[in-house]
Amino acid sequence: MGSLFATGYGIYKGAYDDMSDLEFGEMFSAGISTAVKNYKTAGSEMASSISTLGATATNNKVPLEEQLAILGQLQTTMSGSEAATKYKAFLNAAASAGD
Numbered sequence: 001m002g003s004l005f006a007t008g009y010g011i012y013k014g015a016y017d018d019m020s021d022l023e024f025g026e027m028f029s030a031g032i033s034t035a036v037k038n039y040k041t042a043g044s045e046m047a048s049s050i051s052t053l054g055a056t057a058t059n060n061k062v063p064l065e066e067q068l069a070i071l072g073q074l075q076t077t078m079s080g081s082e083a084a085t086k087y088k089a090f091l092n093a094a095a096s097a098g099d
Contacts, residue, residue, distance in 0.1 A: 001043070001047075003047070004032070004043070004046075004047040004050065004051075005025065005028065005029075007047075007050060007051055008028050008032075008050060009021075009024070009025075009028075011050070011054065011055045011058055012024075012028065012058060012064050014058075015058055015063075015064070016064075027064075028064070031064060031065060031068045032046055032068065034068070035068040035069065035071065035072035036072070038072060039072030039073060039075055039076055040076070041072055041075040041076075041080070044080070045075055045079060045080030046068070046071065046072070046075075046080060047080070048079070048080035048081045048084070049071040049074075049075065049080035049081060049083050049084040049087075050071070050084070051081075051084075052080070052081045052084035052085060052088070053067070053071065053084035053087060053088055054088075056087075056088045056091055056092070057087065057088075057091055060091050060094075060095065062091070067087075070087055071083050071084060071087060074086060074087060
């Protein structure tokens, strides 16, 4: 979990500059636990998906809440890293389509 929080902090904290580190940690942990519960996945799978997705969605201005929901939904049919790979490919294709 320490690795997940360090990765999440590096990826998402910049989008939540108005929050203290404690507030961000509470919000991030609540988001992870809600996604795990709602989509019946595992914390380790969410950690894998966040690590694989990296900052791709955040750089595309996708809110953390939406990212967690999409990754959780995709994990109902595939692993966390596969979900992130497919989501990342979608975001990259969508950006290209806009051009």
